[in-house]
Structure formats: structure tokens, C-alpha cells
Amino acid sequence: MNRIGIVGAGAAAAGAAYILSTQQPGAAITVLEKSRGLCGRAATRRKHGCVYEYGANYLKADDNRVTDLVTNTLETDGLVNIDEPIWTFDSEGTVEPGRESDDHKWSYEAGLTQLAKRLFARTEATIHQETHVEAIRRDGEIWRVEDTDGNEWGPFDVLLLNPPAPQTAALLERADWASEHRRPLQDAVENVPYRTVITAVAHYPFKLDVPYYALVNTDKAHDIGWVAREECKPGHVPDGESLLVIQAGNEWSKAQYDAPRENNLRTLIEGTASLLEDERLTGPDWTDYQGWRYALPEDGVSRAPLEAAEADGLYLLGDWVAGEGRLHAALANGLEVGERVASDLESSA
Template sequence: MTDIGIVGAGAAAAAATYVIDGALPDASITVFEKSGGLCGRAATRRRGDVTYDYGANYLKDDDDRVVDLVSTFDDGLVEVAGDIHVFDRSGTVSEGRDADERKWTYRTGLTRLAKHLFGATDATVHRRTRVERIARSDGAWTLTDDDGGTRGPFDVLLLNPPAPQTATLLETADWDAAARDDLLAATRDVDYRTVWTAVLGYPFELDRPYYALVNTDKEHDVGWVAREECKPGHVPDGESVLVVQANHEWSVERYDADPARNVADLADHAAALLDDERLADPAWTDHQGWRYALPESGLRRGARTPAEDAGCYVLGDWVAGEARLHAAVRNGLDTGERIVHAR
């Protein structure tokens, strides 16, 4: 039997688990997730009859393997209606990009993807379990959780947190090897954009010819505005929900500021961008800060190979170097296949 431990239950981890479980029936897979949810930054919340994806916004049909996988788990899969328009630093909106791309979520939100993938396996998922330390001894991996408990031993270890959090685990690892040092240095080199998100609910419908607006010059305080009502099953008729994501500089500066003030300022921006003063006064709000939201670079080529020879794999969109949900899923599929071929 092969014992596999996975830190983090993001989309990449879910895809890797699915591949490994299907190809190695004797594998025992245990996943440790610090939060109460699944799918990492592809996160969903519900408020009464409203469902909203407040991290990653959708899954893009940009990879045939990912499309095939999603088609296997199409229960509740819906296509987002509408194109993406653009705006510049002045807030001027114009017709935009990728008019022909397909954008998917689920009626119950993007977290359904990870629930489908993990649910199709025999993996054990421990939620609200934070791994504080990793160690390697006698060819096996052990983990220490935040209660001081020891988990393992594992023959293979997968690390799915964002690069800075993975780096912290590698920095404190009881693993004296050149492979660790090289992987740690490469992981530290991955930069991230921070995003502070406001969710704004309204008791009226918006009539706009687009699903979302994206700032292309990266010089506006807002980087993205999306209409959740364009996702079937997410917002009741007669209502609107906006997901407003601030740009990196604004988010870093205001990350620890008063959330109510942040939400109010982003609502004002939404009102100006969509040219509707009613949007400055939402009926209800929510918010979330994503300190490590969007990787701006990928893992240096070759840095992961010596670590993988020791049974330590890193995975996620930051490894792929593309801040997209489909990139995380594809990286998980690739990682799972490398593990299978190595056993």
C-alpha cells in the first residue's frame, strides 16, 4: 500500500487525488485542510437564496483535459451568460475580450468541483486541520498539526497551499537536503497579487450587456466587477449581486482597514463604473481579503524534480504559473499522473 498525505484541499489537490485514486487502487490518501471548505480560492458562500463565488469567478474552457474532466462531473454544471467588457483608469467601459470562450460554474458554486472530485475517491479529508510542520525521516514523511498531533507516516507528500505558505512549511521542515533548499528558493521567488473583495446585494435587476468588467491597464482601484445573476441558479429573479475585486495596490494598502469603509468605497466605485447611483447603497454586503490571490509567476523549471525524487510534490496554479482555476486543475492532473508513474 502507498500512503499519501496532502496538505490543502484546493482544486489542484482534488484533481491529483482523483487521478491517484483511480490509478492506484491500493493507495491510501489523506487530505488536511485548514479551513472548513474545499477548493481553495474557488470559494462559494450562500446567503438565503443567493449563491456567490467570491474568489475565483468561473472555470474556463481553455484546456481539453480539464473540459473532459468537468464533463464527467456535469451534475449542476452551468454556463455563465455574457461577455467580459473592459475599462481603463478613467472608468471608461468598452467592449472587451474572449467573446467566444465558455465560462462555467455550478448551481451550488465552484466548490462543487472539488466536492465532486474528492467524493469520487476513497480519500479521507480532515477539515479545520492546520499542518504546522513537515518532516522526513527514514524515507517517510510525517506531519504535525496545530494541536501538536502527528500524522503519518506517508510515502508521498503533496503541498497545495499558495507559494508563501508552502515556503513557510519548507523553511521549518525537518528535512536536511539540497532538494529542500532548491525548492524553497524557487518557491520564495513566486510573487502574488493581493485582492480585497466586496460582495454587494441589491433588491433590483441590472440590465447590462456583459457579465463582467475587467480593468486592463491595472491603474484603476477596481480590478474586476462581476454580476452573479449571470450564473443560472445563483441569484433569484428581481435581484442583483456584484462581486467587486480591488486591484493589488489598493488591496495591500487597505487590507487591514475597516471592512465597512472598504465595502462602501468599492460600492461607490461600482456605482461609477456601471453608471448607476443606486449601486452605492447595497441592501446587504459581504467581504473577503485574499492575501495570496493571484500568482504572477510560476515555479522555476527543474526546481521540483529533486524534491519529487524524495516524494515531495508541490502543486497549484502557482506551480503552473497561471492564475486560473483551469490551470490549477490541469496542474493537479499532471502531478497525479507523475506520482502514479513513479510508484
Template structure:
């Protein structure tokens, strides 16, 4: 008999788990609340441009990520060559330390290719847009979405949304188990940094030697700035497209400010940081808020793995406490492998 698995979330972790089960006898369904995949590793198109406005690229911490991306197909794969520099609270720019410049992977079609290519290797059904509101455990797992529709039964359940959303989902669950309060507490204890991203387009090219700038002392309103034109296929020749991610404090304070009011302020900050007054007047702007962008730490491992005998699993960057795409990816893959072993009875 074929076993079944429900995965909530089609981000890097959820797609990674599905990929790990691609050759197993497991029927996998992913429920994704948005119309896209890959979560905060997001790509958007506008005015002839393509830009990665969440996670900017995928790092390779130990070599295995590069091998995996190559296996998924090297067509359109991009390793950003230009370096990442740093700046301080006073706006003083400095060359980077080299550690940020090992490999910086994305694709000509955008970073969402990560999840798309992982899922293309599987027979997974992605049900979207479907927002799961509650889960129930009886003999099997059942899921209910915000439209009141019930999905299931499933033998196993994997939850991959950001920790606050996962904790809220657990709080709405119908599962009579003494471990549930501890799970809610452990997952809910993971704190997050909020990031608001601004995208600024200009009808000229910047002549600078770096791909990106990162604020290392955490005392500038701008946290990160990168040039999408350094990625082949993203920006038309002769243009500059800046992805500007504001600091967590600034983002929290200005999260709901209207774009037409806040974008000029951000553009002026960018002009001052790069000492180029032309940057105060972009051709067009875009933005995206990420309320749960970057986890500060990880959940207590023995607690979140305590319900695996009930075939309840968790995966994501917040599980390992590392706010990186590759961390979410490999945690998802490793969790998927563990699910496969459990369903096989290994």
C-alpha cells in the first residue's frame, strides 16, 4: 500500500523534502498558500526586469549544494561573479572578506527555479493557492483550509511555514496529545527579524566594482543593497536595478508605510550611501514586506522531534537556526529522508 504525506509550504524546505522522496513509494501532496513556489526565495517580473527580491542567491556552505544544483540542470544557472562589499553606520564602504564570495547561485529565470527544478524531479501534486488553517490527528492526519475544505487522510504531516505561523497552526489543531503544548511553546519561541524590501530601477548603469553591499555593524537603516544587473537575464542592458533590504528596526517601524511615501526616503538613503544623487530619483519602484524574514535562532530539537512517532515533522531554516536558503533546503531534504525511513520501517 502506498503511504501518503502532506507538506504545508512549497518553500525550499518543503520542495527539498519532496525531492528526497522522489524515488520512494510515498504519495506527496504540498499545500501552498501562494500562487508561486520557493517561499522567501522569490522572483518577480516588472517592466522587462526579473529580480530576486527576497533571498538574493543560494550559498554553498560545504560543496554539496553546488553538486545538487548542477544535477538539477546547469542550463540558466548563474554564479554571481562580482563581490559583496561591506559598509558601516557612517556609510563607509569597504571591500569584503572573501567568505561572502565563494558561490552565489541563482538562475537567469530567477531563484524560484530552485523549488521548480526540485519539484520537476518528482510526481508531487502542489495544491495552490490553498491556505491550511488547522490540522487534525485521528488514525491519520487531516487538514482543513480557510475555505472549510478538508484534505486527507495522510499518513504523515510535514509543516514548513515560518515558526510563528506553524505555532498558530498547531494552536488550532485537533490533536489530543500531551506533547502539543510543549511543541507550541518551542516553535512559538523562535524569534524573527522583519525585512521590508524596496526595488529601485534606473535608466543608466552604475560603474561600481561590487555586486552587493551589506551593513556589518547593524547600525544603518539600510541592511543590504544588491545589483540585479549582475545576474544575466535579469535586467536590460543599460539599466540598473537595486534590491534594497532595510534593517529589521527600520522595517518594523515602517512596515505599513505606503510605498509612494516611503520609497523616496529609501531612494535618498541609497543616493547618500553610494554618493550618487541620481539614485534619489528612480524610474519605478516596487516593494515586498517579509514580516517573518529571518529567524534569530532555532527551535529546541528534541522537542520538535518528539512527535515523529505520530508522524508529525517540521522543517525550515528556523528548525536549524540559520536564515539561509541552503539551510532550509538541506533541512528539508534530511527531514524527507527521515520520513521515508520511517514509512519504510527502517
């Protein structure tokens, strides 16, 4: 029986676990997730009768395999379309309709975390949430993991790491792994650039009369990078209400990351009211807030160090490995890594 350890429970990890359960039946899969939720930056909250996504906003139809998995293989109950288009705005706040890359978009009535939940539900994986991995160790031919409470996990024949690149690099720096592969891998992972995003959520007891689902800043020169209307997702917001998810641009988010939450909320909400030219938006009846220090990778990672590490049974996966900060890219990468792990385990049997 193969023993597989997975650090992190993001979309890529869920995809890998799904493939491994299919291609390695009977494998013991252990998933260690530091938070209370599943699906990483595809994060869902519920408040005052609303469901909203304050990280990744939707799943895009930009990978045939992922599209087939979501629309045919997995249960489709609660899968909803986002029909309204995405419009654009520039550094001056000029809003314009449409963009050619506005592909099909999905969410779930219960939120995007359903994607990971439905994938993990098709596995025999044991998931331990609120378990923060602090160290990894290569002990002969096996891997062991230690969490911040001093608990040891393993032994594992293979180990998969799904945290964002900076957190993975920190694990590699502390790793007890006497291999020539460790330092080149750590250097490569450390070089992955990331965008920081501050997210504000604002709810209103009235419905906005605009023709778009979201606005995106295409020149990346505005303090606000994205504004989305959760009421465009069936089942997310009660009729007659509006809920805006406002994501700040990278430079503003980095500069303001440690500033007081209330100040940042006010600035982003007032900026959105100005952008949408609607003074009513300065007074939401409730708000929410989240900072994402490692929100979106802006580039990928060199393949050679990753492939070398796989010879020692260590696999890295996620949107940053795919080189695209999108939910569909993370899931597709997880499926690919899962197949590679299954093939390697079969070859070594």
C-alpha cells in the first residue's frame, strides 16, 4: 500500500488526490491543511444570508479537461453559470464594455469551495484541518512531516507540497533533506513573483442597475484592480440586494497591507463608489475584509529543479507551478501531478 502525504488542501491538491485515488486504489492519502477550509484561495464565506467568494471569483472554461471534470464527471447540482460579461476600466477610471477573452464562467450556489469538497469526497483521503506544517524530513527512502504542535506525520512514500511558492520555499529552507536537489529547488521556488491583494466586501439593501458582472483594471495602474457583483451568481445574494467584492491592485495592496482595516475598507469602498459613479455605494450596511499576502503568482517556476526533486519523491503543485494564477490552472496542474505520481509509484513497485 502506497503512503501519500499532501501538504495543503487547495484545488491542485484536491485534483491530485482525486487522480491518485482513481489510479492507486488502496493508497493511504493524508492531507494536512493549516486552515479550517478547503480549496485554498478559492474561499467562500456566508454572512447575513449571502454567499460570497472573496478570493478566486469563478472557475473559467479555459481547460478542456477541467471543463469535462466539472460539467460531466462531478455532480453538477448547484453548479451555476455567470452570464453577465466582464467590462474594463483604466487608470483614469474610464469604464468600457467587454473584452474578447471573456470566456464561460462557473461557480456553485454554495460557493467555489464545493470544487475541492466534491473532489475530496470521491477519494479515501484523510484530511486534517487546522494542522500547520512546519518542517519536512527525508528519512532514508521515506518522508516525514512535523506540524507546529510538534506532531509527526508519516511515513510517506511520496510527499506533495501545495502551499503558495513563498511558503513552500520556507519549508524547503528548513527541510532536513540531504540532497543536491534541495538548494536548486529552493532557489527556483523563491524566485516566483507574487501579487498581494486586499479584498473588501460591501453589501447593500438595493440592487445595482448595471449591465456587467465585474469590472477589471486592464492597465494595472488603478488602486482598485477588480470589482465583482456576487448577485450575478444564482443562490449567492437574496433578490433585491447587492454585494460587491472589491480587490485592490498589487501596488496599493502591498503599500497598505499593514494599515488599519477600517481605513483600507473606507478607501476601497469610496473608490468603488467613484468608479461606478454611484454615491449610494459609500454607505454599505455591512462589510467584510481579507488580506492575501500571496494572492496570485505572476510567473511560473523552472521545470528542471522540480523534475529533479520528483526523483526523491517530492512533488510541488499549484497555480504557481502552472505559471497562471487561475483556479482552472491550479486544478489542471493537480490532475497532471497526480498522474505523474501514480505513474512513478507504479514504476517503482
